Every structure is written in C-alpha cells, then in structure tokens.
Amino acid sequence: MxxxxxxxxxxxxxxxxxxxxxxxxxxxxxFEMPAVRGIDPSGETIEVTGRTIPVYRCEALVLGSGAAGMRAVVELKRRGVDVLVASTGLFAGTSACSGSDKQTLYTASTDYKGDNFIQYAEGLCSGGAMNFSTAYIEAVGSIDAIGGLQYMGLPLPHDDRGAILRYQTDHDEAGRATSCGPRTSKLMVKVLFEEALTLGVRILPSCSGIRIVKETVEGKERVCGVIALHREEDRNEYGLVYIQCEDLVIATGGPGELYRDSVYPHHCHGGLGIALEAGIELCNLTESQFGxxxxxxxxxxxxxxxxxxxxxxxxxxxxxxxxxxxxxxxxxxxxxxxxxxxxxxxxxxxxxxxxxxxxxxxxxxxxxxxxxxxxxxxxxxxxxxxxxxxxxxxxxxxxxxxxxxxxxxxxxxxxxxxxxxxxxxxxxxxxxxxxxxxxxxxxxxxxxxxQHMNGGILIDDWGRTNLNGCYAVGEAAGTHGVTRPGGSALNAGQVFGKRVAVAIKRAKNNHNDRSFDPAMMEKAVTDALSDADSYTHEDTGLTTKEVKTEVQARMSDYAGIICSEPEVNAALEAARELRRKIEAEGFQVRSASMVGNAFRWKHMAYVSEAVLTALDHYIANGGGSRGARAICSDDGTQCPEAHSEDLSRFRFIEEQPKDKQEKLVVSYENGSFKISALPVDLTPEVEREFFEKGWGPYLIKEG
Known part of the structure; x- marks a missing residue:
C-alpha cells in the first residue's frame, strides 16, 4: 500500500x-482473572509459647505469584514436584498491575529470517555486569518460553504464515520485541494461573514470607522452611504459619516500595530484604531503570x-x-x-x-x-x-x-x-x-x-543462590546487567522459571528424601513470635509510617537519576543510623494484624542500606554514569547542554570500561553490610553438542 x-x-x-x-x-x-480457591487450612500444628502454629509441608515452595513465579510453579508441577505457592496478593504484583503502551516481551525473533542467538546474547550483556552464558541461556531459552506461553493461550499477534509480529524496543538493535497490548504480563499471569489450576497446584493466598529458616546439612547451610504470616489464619493472633520445604524459589518481584517516586503498584516490597537477612548475596544493586x-x-x-x-x-x-x-x-x-x-x-x-x-x-x-x-x-x-x-x-x-x-x-x-x-x-x-x-x-x-530493579539476588545459570536449596527468578533475581532491551526481564523470568524447575527436579533425583529437625522449626518460630510480641507490646520504637517516609524520601531524593558522591555518602550514613535504630528500638504497631508491616519495613530499611552501600562503594572507586544514574561532579568530563538553561551543575563522570567487567556483590554479615567485586565472563564460547554424545548424559540427568 x-x-x-x-x-x-x-x-x-x-x-x-x-x-x-x-x-x-x-x-x-x-478481562477477568481466574477464580482461585486457596487450599484448606492445615490440620497439622505445633504449640510454641502457648500459641498454635499451623504447619504446611511441600517439596518446593514458591514465594510470589507473578509471571516468573507461576512459570516455575507450572514447570515444577509438570515434573511431578509437590509445589506450594504462597502469595501476599494474587494478581496484585507488578506482573499483573504494571505495563506500558504495548508492554513488551523480548524473545528471539521468529519472523522473516529468524535470529542469531550469539548476537542476541551479545546484545543482552553489552551493557556490562552480566555473564555471556546467562545472556545466551536467555536467548536460546526464549524460544521455549514463548512457545509454552502460546500453548497455554497467550494471544501474541502473528501474520498468516505464523511469524510473530515484531518491533524495536529500547537497547534493541534487531527488533525482537512483541506484545499483546498494555496488559501483556497480566495476560501471561492469567494463562499461567489457568494452567496451574488445571494441573491442581496448591495455592496459599494472602500469605507473606517473613523469614527464611535454615539448617546445617553435611556442613553446609540449607533451606528447610519459611515463616510466613497468613491473613486468613486465626489460630494465633498474628496469623503466623510455618511452611516446611526442601527447596525455595524466591519470586517476589522487585522492591517497589523503595522509592517515593515510583511506577510500581502499591505494597510491592519484594524479597531482597528476606534474602539479605538469611545471608543470601545480592548483586548489581546500583542498577535500576528510571523513566x-x-x-x-x-x-x-x-x-x-x-x-x-x-x-x-x-x-x-x-x-x-x-x-x-x-x-x-x-x-x-x-x-x-x-x-x-x-x-x-x-x-x-x-x-x-x-x-x-x-x-x-x-x-x-x-x-x-x-x-x-x-x-x-x-x-x-x-x-x-x-x-x-x-x-x-x-x-x-x-x-x-x-x-x-x-x-x-x-x-x-x-x-x-x-x-x-x-x-x-x-x-x-x-x-x-x-x-x-x-x-x-x-x-x-x-x-x-x-520502574525496575536490574540488580537483585545473585544466582548462577540454574537460578541457584549461595544458600543451598534456595533459588530466585524474575525481578528478584539480579541477572539483568546494566542496561537491557525492554521486555527482556519478562523473558528472563520465563526462561529461569523453567530452569529452576529442571534444577530442582534433577537435584531430587540425586538425593534421598530429607529429614527435618523439629527443634530447628520450633526455635525459628519462637524467635519470630518474640519479635512480633515486641512490636505489639512496646510503647516506644519506630512506626512503620516513619520508616517508610524516611526510606522513600531518601532514595528518591539522593539515589534517583541524579547522584553525587557527598549526597550518596550522607544518605548511606543516615540509612545505617536508621537500621541501627530499628535493631535497638524495634517497631511499635497498633495491633497484631499490623505486625507484618513491621517485618516488611525492617526488610526495606535493609534493602535501602544495601543499595546505598553498593552505590557509595561504586562512586568512591571511580564509578561513572551509565544506565540508571548520572554521577555528577565538578570533576566530570561530560556535561549536558540546553537551548537556554544552564546545566553545568549536571556535569558528570563518564562510565569506566572496567566497571562493565564486574558485578558488585552485597551481603549482610554479623550486623553490617559487606561488599565485593565478582568478575563477569563475557567470552562468547558456545560449543556444539553432538546428539549421540549429549543424549546419554541428558537422560541420566533427567532421571
């Protein structure tokens, strides 16, 4: 035409x-989301400090019910793993409530002449702080990810030859983006939930994890359960429950409540705080998206x-x-x-x-x-x-x-x-x-x-964290590097949702059924009840509103798109002081039903300090401006210009090439935050696996 x-x-x-x-x-x-009936209250309970605590048991627990978490759930269930989903709010997170004009899903292109996975991977990790192997896995895995979503009913547009329609998105040189409109991720959640319900997955709605429980197995710490608060539970005043699990998948999204100026839905706290408290390492916390x-x-x-x-x-x-x-x-x-x-x-x-x-x-x-x-x-x-x-x-x-x-x-x-x-x-x-x-x-x-946290929990190429038995997927996982094509995060969640399911199933094939120490469960519950009691019984201490206001203002005012070394350093000192005050004085909440907010805002204070620790370290070591922020300084070598506005105060330091070659890793140990650098591997080496050579090992791994 x-x-x-x-x-x-x-x-x-x-x-x-x-x-x-x-x-x-x-x-x-x-469109309507599927009706979900939560599982019946557990009949198994334990008595701790005079309170009745329900106990749920599963092989794999998934915290979070967004697109990434539900992909993991579906893939686990298909592999015969007994999986339980615990979700603070069904259809209330970023997957179901966030988007854009035509929300993007970024996958290998299947139109015209197809795609090149090496080039796709090189584009994903070109911004830095991302391993080539991770990018290649996301590139290759995108074909299965999108095919599975189409099989489940995701209405992606395609031409009459079957090729999915494509367009160009940010940081995208090849036009790999596609969409089914502003509600793409919500439609993804819809079809994944419909599949999960068809498969008979157990779902525990209105349930928020507040503490990861660990035990030592063969000299190494390993997940053995999660303490959670269940809003529909009335057998103790807090709604506290214990969920025993062999494996845990953190799929709780990003820390949306971290900033006052935010496009996240309300009440998106994410899972980085609960991970930090458990000694799980985070990475790339300096990297976010603003727009x-x-x-x-x-x-x-x-x-x-x-x-x-x-x-x-x-x-x-x-x-x-x-x-x-x-x-x-x-x-x-x-x-x-x-x-x-x-x-x-x-x-x-x-x-x-x-x-x-x-x-x-x-x-x-x-x-x-x-x-x-x-x-x-x-x-x-x-x-x-x-x-x-x-x-x-x-x-x-x-x-x-x-x-x-x-x-x-x-x-x-x-x-x-x-x-x-x-x-x-x-x-x-x-x-x-x-x-x-x-x-x-x-x-x-x-x-x-x-809008988005590109950093998060440090994982390997199977989604495993440094805590045995614990995995992370979606925005909770820090796989995205410095810059990334728009919509690649949705793809990463789908790819790693399947990969953690494969990893968990393979691990189960290689070890016997675990036994759990009941004393560990009782101690963990006792400690959590003690904290909850202190929040509700103390007349002194901070309110959650005070902590929320302070954290969000500090992050928006000093850790947004414009930063400077003196302001970030001062913000970090204030964040440290807030954490110490929380640890010394605790919280005061009006009722037992509000105790969950105290746990959540303690975690958010930890996350805020972790981000500022990484950012302060990055700037102090010569780190320059890149995707998330401009690091402004009189010593900067670049300065934006305007038609009739003086922008000299926004002179900024250029990004240093060496900073692309590492991830900054943050952990919480012995009452303070530790930071280290982890080199990235950008070597684009992909070996071809011949069929007969690879077939036998695959069959053995899959059991």
Whole structure:
C-alpha cells in the first residue's frame, strides 16, 4: 500500500482507521482473572509459647505469584514436584498491575529470517555486569518460553504464515520485541494461573514470607522452611504459619516500595530484604531503570512506546495555573524537540549518555527539574507540540528521517496526536479510560519514576543462590546487567522459571528424601513470635509510617537519576543510623494484624542500606554514569547542554570500561553490610553438542 505524505483532518482520519471492535479491546484490557480457591487450612500444628502454629509441608515452595513465579510453579508441577505457592496478593504484583503502551516481551525473533542467538546474547550483556552464558541461556531459552506461553493461550499477534509480529524496543538493535497490548504480563499471569489450576497446584493466598529458616546439612547451610504470616489464619493472633520445604524459589518481584517516586503498584516490597537477612548475596544493586510514567497517586503506568511516539504537546503547570512549554528551554528547534519526544518511545529508560547532544534523556532531565520545581507535567494528546522558536510551527513534514519513516510505515500521518495514537495503538487509550482518564478529552499527568530493579539476588545459570536449596527468578533475581532491551526481564523470568524447575527436579533425583529437625522449626518460630510480641507490646520504637517516609524520601531524593558522591555518602550514613535504630528500638504497631508491616519495613530499611552501600562503594572507586544514574561532579568530563538553561551543575563522570567487567556483590554479615567485586565472563564460547554424545548424559540427568 502506498502511504500518502499528506496529513488528514481528524474527521477524515477517523473514517480511515481500521477500527478494532470494543469487545476485542475489552478482551485485552478488561478481562477477568481466574477464580482461585486457596487450599484448606492445615490440620497439622505445633504449640510454641502457648500459641498454635499451623504447619504446611511441600517439596518446593514458591514465594510470589507473578509471571516468573507461576512459570516455575507450572514447570515444577509438570515434573511431578509437590509445589506450594504462597502469595501476599494474587494478581496484585507488578506482573499483573504494571505495563506500558504495548508492554513488551523480548524473545528471539521468529519472523522473516529468524535470529542469531550469539548476537542476541551479545546484545543482552553489552551493557556490562552480566555473564555471556546467562545472556545466551536467555536467548536460546526464549524460544521455549514463548512457545509454552502460546500453548497455554497467550494471544501474541502473528501474520498468516505464523511469524510473530515484531518491533524495536529500547537497547534493541534487531527488533525482537512483541506484545499483546498494555496488559501483556497480566495476560501471561492469567494463562499461567489457568494452567496451574488445571494441573491442581496448591495455592496459599494472602500469605507473606517473613523469614527464611535454615539448617546445617553435611556442613553446609540449607533451606528447610519459611515463616510466613497468613491473613486468613486465626489460630494465633498474628496469623503466623510455618511452611516446611526442601527447596525455595524466591519470586517476589522487585522492591517497589523503595522509592517515593515510583511506577510500581502499591505494597510491592519484594524479597531482597528476606534474602539479605538469611545471608543470601545480592548483586548489581546500583542498577535500576528510571523513566517517565503516570504518578503512583493515580494509576501508575510507564509512558513508553506510542504514548510519546505520537508526539503529544508536553507542558507544565505552575501554582499560578500558567501552562509552560518548558521543553523549549532545552531543545534548539521544534524538529529536535519533537523527534526526541518520539524517541522516548523506544529509548524509554533514562541513560546519562542520552542527555548529551540534545538527545532523548535531556527530555527526562527537563521533566525531573520541572517536578523538582513543584510544577506538574502533562501530555496533551489533543494538541500538537508548541514551537521552540517563533515561526517554527510543528509539522509532520519537518521531522527527523527515522521519525517520519516510522509514522509513514504505520500509516499514522494524522493531524492530531490523539488520532495518531488511535491509529497506532487504540489499546493505549482504552487502558487509561478504564482507570478514569480519557486522553481523548483531557491531558495526562506524568513524572520521572523508578520502574525496575536490574540488580537483585545473585544466582548462577540454574537460578541457584549461595544458600543451598534456595533459588530466585524474575525481578528478584539480579541477572539483568546494566542496561537491557525492554521486555527482556519478562523473558528472563520465563526462561529461569523453567530452569529452576529442571534444577530442582534433577537435584531430587540425586538425593534421598530429607529429614527435618523439629527443634530447628520450633526455635525459628519462637524467635519470630518474640519479635512480633515486641512490636505489639512496646510503647516506644519506630512506626512503620516513619520508616517508610524516611526510606522513600531518601532514595528518591539522593539515589534517583541524579547522584553525587557527598549526597550518596550522607544518605548511606543516615540509612545505617536508621537500621541501627530499628535493631535497638524495634517497631511499635497498633495491633497484631499490623505486625507484618513491621517485618516488611525492617526488610526495606535493609534493602535501602544495601543499595546505598553498593552505590557509595561504586562512586568512591571511580564509578561513572551509565544506565540508571548520572554521577555528577565538578570533576566530570561530560556535561549536558540546553537551548537556554544552564546545566553545568549536571556535569558528570563518564562510565569506566572496567566497571562493565564486574558485578558488585552485597551481603549482610554479623550486623553490617559487606561488599565485593565478582568478575563477569563475557567470552562468547558456545560449543556444539553432538546428539549421540549429549543424549546419554541428558537422560541420566533427567532421571
């Protein structure tokens, strides 16, 4: 089809849209999640300090019920492992409640000429702090991961030859991205739950793990259970239960509550704190993703992809109500401003280097500074961008070639942003409409937010942690390196969900049934009850609200996209002081039902200190600016420039090549945080395994 260069009026464009029926839009946005019936209360109990404590038993326990955790659950159950899921809130985590314009799943491409796994892996680990072997596993495993999801019913779009439709996302040189709309990960959770229910998986909803229990087996510490709080349990005042397990999979997502300015759903605490407390090592905590999104006070959502590729008017509003075209202070021409607004679509995460040369992260810095100045920032889809210079009106005929070509290829050369959005992604409009904002009638407020933790629990290529019997998958696992293609985290969770299931099954094939020491269980429960009693009986101590406010403010103000050595160091000292105060004074909570918040915010205080410990160490040792943050200093060698704004205070230190070659590992030992460097292996060596040579060993491993 020949694409006209002429724009059309809104009325004409409305007629030419390939209108998607409302019932189809609803299937991809307003769909129902499966009804889940939790298992019956356990009939087995123990008596500890006069309290009745229910005991649940399983071979493998999965903490968390997002896309990664449920993939592990399904794969474990298929392999005959007795698996139990414990979830704080079904369909309430990031997988079910987060996304973007067309939330991305990044896998090896199956369209046109296919893909090259070596190149895919090299792209994944090119940002640094990631082993090539991990990247290669994610590349090869993506084929099985996506095939399994399709088999379970995930409605990924494909052409009539069966090739999945693809597009380019951030840090993606090959166009490996695909999507089934803004709710891709929620649809993944839906089909995985339906499969789990079909398989008869046991599920314990409203249940949060608060402490990992370990025992020594043959001279090594090993998981033997988890202490949890179950909101539906009434046989003791806290709802405390003990879950005995041979293996544990931490799939609790990222620490979404760590930042005040966050696009995570509320109450996403993650599992890094419970891991630290158990002596489990974390890595790459300096690496996160920050980007534009709608505020947490409303409907938190990432504003990547078509939300900005349609080039809406961007403006801020001060206390006097005046609308300000603030981007004209940063970009030199209208063409430069709107083309880089467009590029935020596939360069969504902030990156220090893209602040230079008037590129797309200068947009991020401008939004960040407007919010710091107390002004609210909006996207207006009903009007085109205002000019930077007088007489330089916005025109679809005056765009950078890549921007113009994208709109032509998608037949989206319409007069208004809302019509361009309706043409390219009607689901993006539908999503906000179902959450109370109709972007076809009103502007959309947005800000700079924390969105994803690229670091997390240190795992090997089978998902194993340094604690025997403990695994991690999804955002809880620190596999993502410094930068990564958008949507690769969803793929990593699926790939490692299967790999931990294989690893657990193979381990079971090689050892006899374990016996557990009842005294270890009783001691662990006694200690947890003692802490819970202290939180509810003390008249002194911190409130969880005080800790939450302090942690979130400190992380957003001093560990966001703009950092400096003095501020990070001061923030670390304040975080240490908070932890010491928590350990000395404890918490005070109003009722036994609130004791879970005390455990969670103790863990979040630990995670905050761990992140700041890593960041302070990184900066003090010459670490420079990269994907997550700009490390600002008068000694910096690079400085962003703006059309009419002095940005000299944002002069920053460049990333050092040596820092790409290691992971920073953090652990909590003997009352303090320890940090070390772990070299990464980027050697792209993949040996071909011949069939007859590899077949026998495979059969033996699989049993």
């Amino acid at each position: 020949k694409v006209s260069n002429k724009t059309s009026s809104p009325n004409e464009s409305q007629k030419s849209f390939a209108t998607v029926p409302q019932e189809i839009l609803d299937k991809l946005t307003r 534009i999104g709608t505020p947490r006070t409303k409907f938190p959502w990432n504003l990547s992809g078509t939300y900005v590729q349609v080039m809406p008017r961007v403006y801020s509003v001060g206390e006097d109500g005046e609308e300000i075209n603030f981007l004209k202070r940063y970009y030199r021409t209208t063409r430069e401003m709107v083309s880089n607004t467009f590029r935020k679509g596939y360069q969504w995460p902030f990156h220090s280097q893209r602040m230079l040369d008037y590129r797309s992260s200068l947009f991020d810095l401008a939004v960040f500074l407007e919010c710091q100045a107390g002004r609210k920032v909006y996207l207006d889809f009903l009007r085109n961008p205002e000019p930077v210079n007088e007489g330089e009106e916005f025109s679809l005929d005056n765009l950078d070639p890549d921007v113009r070509a994208y709109l032509e290829n998608n037949e989206a050369l319409y007069d208004l942003p809302i019509d361009r959005l309706r043409r390219m992604n009607p689901l993006a409009i539908e999503l906000y409409k179902m959450h109370g904002t109709d972007v076809s009638k009103e502007p959309l407020e947005f800000a700079m937010n924390n």
